[in-house]
Amino acid sequence: MKIIVCIKQVPDTKGGVKFNPDGTLNRAAMLTIMNPDDKAGLEAALRLKDQYGAEVTVITMGLPKAEEVLREALAMGADKGILVTDRVLGGADTWATSSTLAGAIRNLDYDLIITGRQAIDGDTAQVGPQISEHLNIPVISYAQKIEIDGDSVIVERQYDDRYHVVKAKMPCLITALAELNAPRYMTPGGIFDAFKADITVWGRANLVDVDDSNLGLKGSPTQIAKASDKVRKGTGEKVNLDADASVEYIVGKLKEKHVI
Amino acid sequence: MALEEYKGVYVFAQQVDNKLSSIAFELIGKGKDLAKDLGTEVTAILAGYQVADLADELAAYGADKVIVIDDPELKDYRTEPYAHAVASVIKEFKPDIVLVGATAIGRDLGPRVSARVHTDLTADCTQLDIGDFPLVAIPGKEQLHNQLLMTRPAFCGNTIATIACPNFRPQMATVRPGVMQKLTKQEGAKAEIINYNPGFTPDNKYVEILKVVKAVTDTVDIMDAKILVSGGRGVGSAENFKLLEDLAAVLGGTVSCSRAVVDAGWKPKDLQVGQTGKTVRPHVYFAIGISGAIQHLAGMEESDIIIAINKDETAPIFEVADYGIVGDLNKIVPALTASLKAELANK
Numbered sequence: 001m002k003i004i005v006c007i008k009q010v011p012d013t014k015g016g017v018k019f020n021p022d023g024t025l026n027r028a029a030m031l032t033i034m035n036p037d038d039k040a041g042l043e044a045a046l047r048l049k050d051q052y053g054a055e056v057t058v059i060t061m062g063l064p065k066a067e068e069v070l071r072e073a074l075a076m077g078a079d080k081g082i083l084v085t086d087r088v089l090g091g092a093d094t095w096a097t098s099s100t101l102a103g104a105i106r107n108l109d110y111d112l113i114i115t116g117r118q119a120i121d122g123d124t125a126q127v128g129p130q131i132s133e134h135l136n137i138p139v140i141s142y143a144q145k146i147e148i149d150g151d152s153v154i155v156e157r158q159y160d161d162r163y164h165v166v167k168a169k170m171p172c173l174i175t176a177l178a179e180l181n182a183p184r185y186m187t188p189g190g191i192f193d194a195f196k197a198d199i200t201v202w203g204r205a206n207l208v209d210v211d212d213s214n215l216g217l218k219g220s221p222t223q224i225a226k227a228s229d230k231v232r233k234g235t236g237e238k239v240n241l242d243a244d245a246s247v248e249y250i251v252g253k254l255k256e257k258h259v260i
Numbered sequence: 261m262a263l264e265e266y267k268g269v270y271v272f273a274q275q276v277d278n279k280l281s282s283i284a285f286e287l288i289g290k291g292k293d294l295a296k297d298l299g300t301e302v303t304a305i306l307a308g309y310q311v312a313d314l315a316d317e318l319a320a321y322g323a324d325k326v327i328v329i330d331d332p333e334l335k336d337y338r339t340e341p342y343a344h345a346v347a348s349v350i351k352e353f354k355p356d357i358v359l360v361g362a363t364a365i366g367r368d369l370g371p372r373v374s375a376r377v378h379t380d381l382t383a384d385c386t387q388l389d390i391g392d393f394p395l396v397a398i399p400g401k402e403q404l405h406n407q408l409l410m411t412r413p414a415f416c417g418n419t420i421a422t423i424a425c426p427n428f429r430p431q432m433a434t435v436r437p438g439v440m441q442k443l444t445k446q447e448g449a450k451a452e453i454i455n456y457n458p459g460f461t462p463d464n465k466y467v468e469i470l471k472v473v474k475a476v477t478d479t480v481d482i483m484d485a486k487i488l489v490s491g492g493r494g495v496g497s498a499e500n501f502k503l504l505e506d507l508a509a510v511l512g513g514t515v516s517c518s519r520a521v522v523d524a525g526w527k528p529k530d531l532q533v534g535q536t537g538k539t540v541r542p543h544v545y546f547a548i549g550i551s552g553a554i555q556h557l558a559g560m561e562e563s564d565i566i567i568a569i570n571k572d573e574t575a576p577i578f579e580v581a582d583y584g585i586v587g588d589l590n591k592i593v594p595a596l597t598a599s600l601k602a603e604l605a606n607k
Binding site: 250 | 337339340364370393420422467579580581599
C-alpha cells in the first residue's frame with residue numbers, strides 16, 4: 001500500500017504571533033512546527049504502515065525552509081519526502097494550493113492520501129477536500145478512526161452530534177483530526193537517518209496537468225482586501241449592583257441578544 | 261466567465277435527519293441583508309430525501325425561493341451526492357453569492373463544490389458585507405462595485421482578514437454558526453418552490469455509510485459549545501462548581517474552566533480554556549470567578565458575548581467583558597439559574 005501524507009509547516013502560535021510593521025505575519029521571527037492535524041494524519045499513516053505494511057511519502061508545499069518539517073516526518077518513520085517549492089507558487093489561496101498539490105501528486109502512485117483537517121495558521125479546512133476534487137477521488141473528512149478492509153478504507157467520520165462509519169474504495173483522501181491519535185516521537189536513529197536522507201525537490205515544471213492560470217497569487221480566485229491586527233474589544237459595561245439587580249441585568253442582556 | 265450572468269444570493273439550507281439546522285435560518289437572515297444591498301433575492305438550496313415539506317419553514321424565515329433537490333441518494337449527508345446537487349444548482353442557476361454554514365457538513369461540502377465550479381471560498385466568516393474591491397480606488401486598477409467582502413479571523417484570532425473574489429463566480433463563503441441573526445419567523449409566508457433534480461449516478465465517490473452512531477454522551481467538546489459557563493479560582497472548590505453546572509444545564513451550555521482550576525485538581529484538563537488549554541469562541545462565555553490572566557484571555561476573547569462575574573472590580577477580565585458584574589458569585593449565580601429557569605419555563 002502506498003500512502004501520501006500532506007503536511008504543512010506552520011508558525012507556532014503558542015509562542016505568540018509576531019507581525020512586520022506593515023501588518024503581515026513575521027514568519028521569520030516565529031518558531032515553526034508541523035501542523036498538529038497533519039501530524040495526526042502522519043501518525044495515522046505510520047500506524048497503517050505498522051499494521052498492514054505501507055510506503056509513506058510526505059509532501060509539503062512551501063518555502064525551502066519547509067524541508068525541516070519533512071525531515072521531522074522522516075525521523076518519525078515516513079519513507080520519502082517531497083518539497084514543492086517555487087517562486088511562482090507563492091501567495092496561493094486554497095484553490096491554487098490544492099491545484100498545486102494535486103499537480104504534484106499526479107506524479108505518484110497512491111492508495112490513500114491523508115491530510116490534516118486544517119492548519120492552525122489559516123484554519124480553512126479546505127485544501128484536503130479540494131485536492132480530492134482535483135484528483136476526482138472520494139474524500140472522507142474529519143476522520144477519528146481509520147481501518148483498511150481489502151481494497152477499501154473504513155473510517156469513522158465525525159459530525160457535530162454523531163459519527164458515521166463510512167466505507168470507501170481506494171484511492172481515497174482522508175482528512176484527519178488532531179484528536180485521532182497521539183503522534184509518536186522521533187527516534188534518535190530516525191533523526192540521524194532523516195538528517196542524511198535525500199529530500200526530493202519539485203518546482204513548477206514537475207507539476208502535472210495544471211495550468212499556470214491556477215497557480216500562485218495569479219491563479220487565486222480570492223484576494224485579500226484588507227488584513228489587520230485584531231482590534232481588541234473595548235471594555236464593555238460594568239455594573240456594581242446587589243445580587244437581585246445583577247440577575248435582572250444579566251437576564252435583560254441575554255434577552256436583548258436573543259440568547260433566550 | 262461572464263460575471264454579470266451570475267445573480268442572486270443562495271444559501272445552503274443544511275438539514276440533518278430532515279430537521280433544518282439553525283445555520284440555515286442564520287444564512288437566510290444575513291442573505292437578506294446582502295440581497296437588499298444588491299437589489300436581488302434569497303434562494304435556499306434544500307437538498308435531502310423527503311424534505312419538500314421543510315420549504316415552508318425556510319420561507320417563514322425569509323427565503324424568497326427554495327430549490328428543492330429530493331433524492332434517495334441524499335438521505336444521509338455524503339460529500340459526493342451533496343456536492344453534485346449544489347454544484348449542479350450553481351451551473352444551472354448561476355448565483356452571484358453562495359453561503360454555506362461552517363459546520364462539520366458545510367466545511368466538507370463547500371470546498372468540494374468550489375473546486376468543482378472553479379471558484380474559491382472563504383472559510384469560517386464572521387462578517388459579510390457588500391462593497392468595493394479594492395476597498396479604496398487605486399490609480400490604474402479598476403475598482404469593482406457590489407462585491408462580497410468576506411471577513412474572517414485567522415492565526416488563532418490574532419489577525420482579521422477581509423477577502424474578495426473579484427473575477428470568479430459564485431462568490432462563496434462558509435459562515436460561522438451562531439454569529440448571524442435569523443429573522444423573526446413569519447408564519448404562513450410562502451416562497452416560490454423550484455423542484456430540481458440533476459440526476460444521481462452512484463460511482464466510487466458515493467461512499468457507503470455502514471452505520472450512523474449518534475452521540476449518547478452529554479459531554480460536549482468545549483470548542484464546539486455555543487454557551488460556556490467557565491469558572492476560575494474564585495469558585496472556591498470542586499464542589500462549588502455545582503453552581504456553574506446548574507446554570508449551564510438551564511442554558512443548554514457546557515462548563516469549562518481556567519488553568520488555576522485544573523492545577524487545583526477541581527476539573528480535568530480537557531475543560532481548560534486558554535493558551536495552554538483550548539481556544540474557544542462560543543456565542544456566550546460566562547467568566548465566573550476568573551480574574552482574566554492574559555493567557556486565559558487569549559483562549560476566549562473571540563467569544564461573541566462575554567459576561568464576567570467577579571468580586572474584584574479591578575480584575576482584568578472586565579477589560580474584555582461586554583457585561584461585567586462586580587459581585588459575589590455565590591449569591592448571583594444560583595439566583596441567575598433560578599431566574600432563567602422561570603424565564604424559560606414561560607416560553
